Amino acid sequence: MLRAAGVGVGDEVVVPAFGNVEVAEAVALTGALPVFADVDPVTYCLDPVAVADAVTPRTAAVVAVHRFGRPADVSRLREVGQRHGLLVLQHGESEAPYDEVAQRRERAAYLDARLRGVRTPDGGDGHTYQQYVVRVPGNGRPDRDAFARALRGRGVACRVPVKTPLHRMPEFRRCVSLPQTELAADETLALPVDASLTKRDMQRVVSACNALGGLLQPAF
Structure with a gap:
């Protein structure tokens, strides 16, 4: 899609650094430079304000990546694109059958109502919970990695959804300020909400999380 739009050598394309290395790789394959913008701390998708700040005379496009089943704010990103004459593309996640999404939402609602030791995700804008991602703020105890091991x-x-943001990787290393991306990479943890989980499984998730203590500071 980038090549078809004429994006190539000398161009810049704004992308998130929070996961999806294939997006940055696709930009690089066209000969363009991936430029990283920060994410929204609630949706983990590109922050339109950060995208606008990242635009330069060489910027040709923006790639909006939908994250964990929560859609990016494409309408606001398109507004940024219209102001600056940029192409706005979307990188979507595979859609699950309606019944599976309904079961995930049911399990997510169960966790939302009962979890005490973590900050639960915001469920707005049609969240399909491809991953149920919580925040474990760390000022020493508990910290996300210790919490996950426990x-x-x-x-x-459980699993860490994004272990290393792209701007920390050798092939894409950038000296750029992405505070929300850094914080999300350090604090996020995906808990299971698979359709195969039984009520007893969900009870185990809740009791294990709540037994590890409460929040020590706001996540953002």
């Missing part, structure tokens, strides 16, 4: 020790299959 959960796994209690039989909860």
Whole structure:
């Protein structure tokens, strides 16, 4: 799509650094430069204000990446694109069947109502919960990695959704200020909400998280 739009050598394309290395790689394959903008701390998608700040005379396009089942704010990104004459593309996540999404939402609502030891996700804008991503603020105790190890020790299959933001990777290393991206990479943890989970499984997730203590500081 980038090549078809004429994006190539000498151009810049604004992308998120929070995951999706294939997006930055696709930009690089056209000969353009991926430029990283910060994410919104609630949706983990590109922040339109940060995108506007990242625009230069060489910017040709923006790639909006939908994250964890929560859509990016494409309408506001298109407003930025219209102001600056930029192409706005979307990188979507595969859609699950309606029944599966409904079951994920049911499990997410169960966790929302009962979790005490983490900051639960915002469920707005048609969230499909491809991943149920919580925040574990860390000022020493608990910290996300220790929290995750403790959960796994209690039989909860959690995972860190983005271990290394793209601007920290050797092939894309940039000296750029992305405070919300950095914080999200350090604090986020995906808890299971698969349709196969039983009520007992969900109870185990809640009891394991809540047993590890409460929040020590706001996540953002």
